[in-house]
Each structure stands twice: as C-alpha cells, then as structure tokens.
Amino acid sequence: MADVTAPAEQYDLIVVGAGTAGIPCAVAAADEGARVLLVEKDSRIGGSLYVTGGHMAAGGTSLQRERGISDSPAEHLEDIRRISGGSAREDLTNLLVDNAVSTIEWLAEHGFAFASDSPRIIYGHEPYRIPRTHYGRDEGLSILEVFRPELERAQRERDLILWLSCTVTELITADDGAVAGVRLFRQGQESAAFAPAVVLATGGYGSDPDLFAELDEAPLVSAASPTSTGDGIYLGRAVGAGLQGQGTYLPTFGGLPDPRRPGRSNWSDRQMLTSERAPWEIYVDESGKRWVAEDEESIDAKERALTKLANMTFWTVFDDTALAQASGGTRQMVVGKEPDQIRAWMNVRPGFHSSDTLTDLANLAGINVDGLVATVSTYNEAVAAGRDAEFGRVHLPAQIKDPPFYAIRNHAITLVTFQGLDINDSFEVLGEDKQAIRGLYAVGEVIGAGATCGNSFCSGMLVTPAITFGRLLGRRIGRSVGRSRVVPRRDPSQ
Numbered sequence: 001m002a003d004v005t006a007p008a009e010q011y012d013l014i015v016v017g018a019g020t021a022g023i024p025c026a027v028a029a030a031d032e033g034a035r036v037l038l039v040e041k042d043s044r045i046g047g048s049l050y051v052t053g054g055h056m057a058a059g060g061t062s063l064q065r066e067r068g069i070s071d072s073p074a075e076h077l078e079d080i081r082r083i084s085g086g087s088a089r090e091d092l093t094n095l096l097v098d099n100a101v102s103t104i105e106w107l108a109e110h111g112f113a114f115a116s117d118s119p120r121i122i123y124g125h126e127p128y129r130i131p132r133t134h135y136g137r138d139e140g141l142s143i144l145e146v147f148r149p150e151l152e153r154a155q156r157e158r159d160l161i162l163w164l165s166c167t168v169t170e171l172i173t174a175d176d177g178a179v180a181g182v183r184l185f186r187q188g189q190e191s192a193a194f195a196p197a198v199v200l201a202t203g204g205y206g207s208d209p210d211l212f213a214e215l216d217e218a219p220l221v222s223a224a225s226p227t228s229t230g231d232g233i234y235l236g237r238a239v240g241a242g243l244q245g246q247g248t249y250l251p252t253f254g255g256l257p258d259p260r261r262p263g264r265s266n267w268s269d270r271q272m273l274t275s276e277r278a279p280w281e282i283y284v285d286e287s288g289k290r291w292v293a294e295d296e297e298s299i300d301a302k303e304r305a306l307t308k309l310a311n312m313t314f315w316t317v318f319d320d321t322a323l324a325q326a327s328g329g330t331r332q333m334v335v336g337k338e339p340d341q342i343r344a345w346m347n348v349r350p351g352f353h354s355s356d357t358l359t360d361l362a363n364l365a366g367i368n369v370d371g372l373v374a375t376v377s378t379y380n381e382a383v384a385a386g387r388d389a390e391f392g393r394v395h396l397p398a399q400i401k402d403p404p405f406y407a408i409r410n411h412a413i414t415l416v417t418f419q420g421l422d423i424n425d426s427f428e429v430l431g432e433d434k435q436a437i438r439g440l441y442a443v444g445e446v447i448g449a450g451a452t453c454g455n456s457f458c459s460g461m462l463v464t465p466a467i468t469f470g471r472l473l474g475r476r477i478g479r480s481v482g483r484s485r486v487v488p489r490r491d492p493s494q
Contacts, residue, residue, distance in 0.1 A: 011037045011161075011195040012481045013474075014182055016168050016232065019047020020140075020463055021444030022201030023147045025470035030158035032478025037193055038151075038160060039184065041167045041227065045151065046144050047203050048225040048445070052415075054140035055122060055133050056107075056467070057460025058100035063108070063134065064119055071130050073097040080458055083126045083300075087248060087454025088461075091425040095472075096452060096465050103468045104134055110146045113137045123276055125457035126300040133459045143463070168231070171198065171239050171440070178438035179239065196439055197477050200429070201470065204417035204445040205230030209263075215419045216249040219311050221411040223255055223265040228417070232446035236421045239440070242432040245419040245450030250457065251312060251412030253303045256334070257351040265413040270335055271316060273299060277330045278395050280322035282379055283410075285309050288362065288371025290379070293391040300456060303412075312412035315365055317372070321402040333408075342406075351409035358405055365407040376400050416462055418455075420448025427473045441477075443469040 011034075015026040018040035026038040040047075059076030077097045080088055108114070113136050120131045136142020154160040166186040172194070174180045181194035205211040206224025211233065213220070233243070253273065255265030279294040291314065292305045306312055316333070323342060326333045334342060346354035347364070355361040358376055362369040380399040382388040388396060421429050421442040428436040444466040452461045 009037070009193045011035045011193060013037070013197045013199065013477050014039065014193055014195040015199045015201055015474075016182065016235070017047060017201035017203060017444070017446075018042075018045040018151075018162065018164075019201065019203055019227075019444065019466075020049055020052075020143070021446075021466035021470035022047070022199070023151055023470070024467050025199055025201060025443060025474035026160060027147075027150050027154045028471045028474030029478035030154045030160035030474075032475055032481070033158075034478040034481045035159040036161070037195070038162045039166045039168055039182070040162070040164050041231070043165050045148070045162070045164070046140075047227055049140035049144045049147075051223070051225050052140040052463060053135060054143050054463055055135050055460045056100075056104060056464040057128070057132050057458075058104045058134065058464065059097060059130070059132050060101050061104045061119070061132075061134065063104070063114065064132065067119070067131075069119065069131050071132050073101070075130060076100070076132060079128045079130070079132075080452075080461065083128075083458045084454030084456040087450075087456065088458070089244075089451050089454075092451050092465070093461075095425055096461070096468055099468050099472060100464050103464060103471065106471070107143070107146055107467075110150065112146050113142050122459045124273060124299065125303075125459060126298065128459060140463075143467070168235065171235050173239055176438075177239075179440040198440055199427075199473065199477075200232035200236060200421065200440070200442040200446050201444045201466075202230075202232035202235075202446050203228045204420070204448075205233060206414045206417050212414070212417070215243075215246075216417070218249060218251070218307070219313075219412070221255060221257075221263060221265050221413045223252075223413050223415050224417070228445070232442060233419075233421060236429055236440070236442065236446075239437060240431045241429050241437060241440070242422040242434065243419050243448075244422040245448035248418040248448070248450030248453070248455040250303055250418070250455055251306060252415050252457070253299055253306060253412070254314075254316075254410040255413030257349075257409060257411065259349045265411060268335075269337070271408065271410060272330065272332050272335055277332070278397070280325065280397050281316045281318035281333070282375070282400065283314050284317055284367060284372060284375055285314050286311070286367060288368040288373070288375050290375055290391060293388070293393040295393050295395040303457075306412050309412075314410050315367055315407045316410060317361075317376070317400065317405070317407050319400045319402045319405050321398055322400070323406060346404075346406065353407045353409075354404045356403040356405070361405045361407050365409065367407065416445060416449045418448050418450040418453070420446050420451065423447050423451075426476075427469060441473055443473055
C-alpha cells in the first residue's frame with residue numbers, strides 16, 4: 001500500500017498515454033474544466049497513429065450523405081454482429097455506434113483531411129456491406145494533424161499539462177483499494193502525482209513478446225507500434241485488474257519479413273491480397289503443400305486457416321510469367337512494387353528467394369523439396385484440367401513452369417492485440433471479481449480489440465472506439481469535477 005499523503009502534484013485527472021485514446025480524453029476533460037496531467041513515455045505524442053491506417057467507421061455521417069450512401073447506426077451494428085459472429089461486446093458496440101458519427105463530424109469540423117475515396121468498403125478484412133470506413137489522406141497521421149493543435153490549444157487555454165519521456169511505474173492505491181495517483185520516472189527522478197481518476201490509454205502489447213506469448217500463445221511477428229509494450233496491462237494487473245478478450249486472437253494475413261529487424265514485419269511492403277487481385281501464385285506451408293484456395297475471397301477464412309499452420313508461416317510460390325504480368329495498380333503482387341523491383345529483392349532481402357529449379361528454390365527457402373515439387377506438379381495438372389479438385393480454386397490462369405521460380409515468405413502478423421483490461425460500459429476497470437476498481441479507467445487498445453471486434457477484424461472498430469470512448473470518458477470526468485473555468489498553463493516549463 002503506497003502512502004497517499006506525501007506531498008505531490010494534485011490533479012483532477014491523470015491520463016497515461018498520449019495516443020489515439022489518451023489525447024482526446026485529456027483534451028475533453030480539460031475543456032470541461034478539469035485539471036489534467038497527460039503522461040507519455042515516448043518523446044513524442046501519437047503512439048500507434050504513426051503506424052495505423054487510421055480507419056474509422058460510422059453509419060450515417062454527413063460525408064456518406066454527400067456521396068449518396070444510405071447508412072445508419074443500426075445498420076453499422078448489424079454488420080459488426082455479422083462480421084464478428086456476435087463475439088464483440090454488445091454493450092460497448094452499442095455505445096460505439098450511437099456515438100461514432102459525432103466522432104467523424106468532430107474531426108471534420110476540425111479540418112480532418114479525408115482521403116478522396118473515403119468512405120468506402122475496405123477489403124483487407126471481412127468487408128462491411130456499406131461504404132462506411134472513413135480515413136485520411138495520410139492515414140493515422142491525418143488524425144494526429146487534428147489532435148496536435150487541439151492538444152496545444154488545451155495546454156494554452158485550459159489547465160492541461162503534458163509530460164513527455166515520462167514513465168508511469170506504479171499505480172498508487174488508497175487504504176480502501178481505490179486508485180489515487182501514479183508513481184512516475186521523469187528527467188532521471190522518481191516522483192508521484194495524485195488524482196481521483198486515472199485513465200490508462202497505453203495501447204496494446206504487440207511489441208512485448210513475453211506478454212504476447214502469455215496471453216495469445218502464438219508466434220509473434222509484429223508490425224505494431226514499438227511503444228505497444230503492454231504497460232497499462234501490467235499496471236492494471238498489479239492492482240488486481242481482470243482481463244477480457246480471451247480466445248479472440250486472430251492474426252492479420254500475410255506480412256513480409258522486415259529487412260532490418262528480425263521478428264518484425266514491414267506492413268508497408270505487404271503482399272497484395274488476392275481479394276484485391278486475381279492470383280497467379282500458390283501458397284504452400286513448410287512441407288511444401290498447399291493449404292487453402294488462393295482465390296478464396298474471404299480474408300477471414302484465410303486468416304483462420306493460417307492459424308493452423310506450423311509457426312503460422314507460408315510461402316507464396318510463382319514463376320517468372322506470373323511475376324511479369326503483376327504490373328500496375330491492383331495487379332502487383334507486393335503493394336507499390338513493379339516486377340523488376342521484386343526481382344531485385346530476390347536472394348537479397350530476407351524471405352525472398354529465386355532459382356531456376358524448384359529443388360534449389362525449396363532448399364533456399366527452407367521448404368520441403370519433395371513436397372514442393374509434388375505440389376507444383378499437382379497444381380499444374382489442375383490448371384491443365386481446368387479444375388482444382390483439392391481446394392476448389394476457380395482462377396487457374398497458368399501453370400507454374402517458366403523459370404526462374406520464386407518463393408516469398410509470409411507470416412501471420414500482429415498489428416493489434418485482442419486481450420486487454422476488463423471494463424464496464426462506464427470505462428471503469430474491473431477487478432478479477434468483476435467489481436469496479438474505483439478511480440481507474442481504461443480506453444483504447446489497452447482494453448483489447450476483442451472488446452469491439454470480437455474474434456474478427458472489423459473495419460474501423462479499434463481506432464473509432466479509441467477516439468470515441470476517450471472523448472466520452474474525458475467529458476464525463478471533466479463534468480464531474482463540478483466547475484467550469486479557463487485556466488492558462490501557469491508554467492510553460494512544466
């Protein structure tokens with residue numbers, strides 16, 4: 001039990017994490033008159049906004065109406081239920097769809113730079129039936145371009161203090177178990193700050209191999225933000241917090257190995273999904289065998305099949321004829337890369353292999369030789385017959401027979417994490433006994449993608465809840481302070 005009577009700074013609210021959820025939460029609370037401390041362990045604000053596509057979803061926005069798209073919160077909710085198979089939390093998804101439109105409109109009012117084709121249907125995962133995914137010209141950075149000036153305004157005009165390069169090391173609890181503040185490490189010194197409300201908005205755990213192994217029991221190849229190290233989960237569990245989202249883990253389909261960082265994936269160089277282009281290639285596992293119909297339109301079905309492979313790793317195998325035709329826009333095999341760029345990576349970049357024989361290719365790539373040779377032969381027979389008896393693939397454009405042959409290693413990758421702190425629909429963190437831990441709240445990926453996506457990837461259902469719940473919680477806590485005042489920052493050096 002920590003001493004909560006020691007002299008230290010006193011606030012109305014402490015927000016831990018200056019990212020997708022933390023910034024709007026802190027600003028909203030400050031605008032309602034609360035004295036707010038926003039703490040960020042990184043040297044910059046933004047968190048995962050530097051790596052996310054920034055997809056947001058809402059049904060019935062003004063932008064949809066301008067483009068003749070008929071939609072509503074009820075239709076949005078129906079699609080979430082369909083895609084997630086009813087595995088997302090009903091209370092949180094209801095709350096989200098009822099407030100998501102106001103989030104999109106708030107961003108629009110503050111100059112958000114929408115992409116020219118937004119909103120649209122996104123096919124990277126199981127798609128909505130209606131174009132409702134909104135996003136910016138610069139992906140997650142477009143959101144940050146709105147957040148930054150709003151944060152700076154609140155620092156000037158309200159009582160909001162931002163500390164960067166500041167790590168929260170412990171939650172301080174009172175004798176009755178309520179969270180009453182935080183212990184900090186900043187500028188080489190330990191200190192404490194107190195508040196009747198602490199919000200954990202620290203992101204996920206996709207860059208913490210130990211926590212990922214404990215919670216998801218799956219191989220980790222990460223494309224998550226380097227700051228996503230499970231800090232909020234560690235802090236919450238230390239005061240008895242329970243977790244939610246168990247069993248909802250699902251990997252993102254097919255990421256290429258990062259050329260410089262082992263164990264990570266370079267999402268910007270991802271392979272073009274076959275839901276986006278007609279495939280000429282085949283997918284094989286380490287035994288050299290095919291494991292799915294490559295032209296299967298459901299990415300969800302492929303992601304679930306991928307979880308059954310050894311190390312969740314596969315290789316895309318094709319010949320030079322297939323590569324030569326993969327030119328321009330949606331015909332490319334790797335996003336933004338023409339055939340000669342792919343050829344230049346072969347036997348140079350990790351995971352890219354090329355040879356004039358299938359035997360040598362298998363040896364280079366670490367695929368079973370006999371298995372690969374037999375699989376290509378069987379596939380070529382299927383192309384000649386015009387029928388894939390094994391997997392029912394329909395698109396059979398050409399045999400794999402023209403050297404050089406190629407193999408690109410792909411992994412199930414982690415962009416977001418599915419487990420997180422358990423909360424109620426007031427965003428209070430729940431203990432393992434399902435009772436609220438007074439004074440402790442959580443929003444954003446720290447509550448787990450499973451809360452609003454269930455066992456699925458549902459477009460916009462991580463970024464949108466982060467912003468929306470952050471704003472709702474910030475306003476609620478700010479209003480509970482019971483004052484409405486405008487207080488400029490007293491000391492710019494704080």
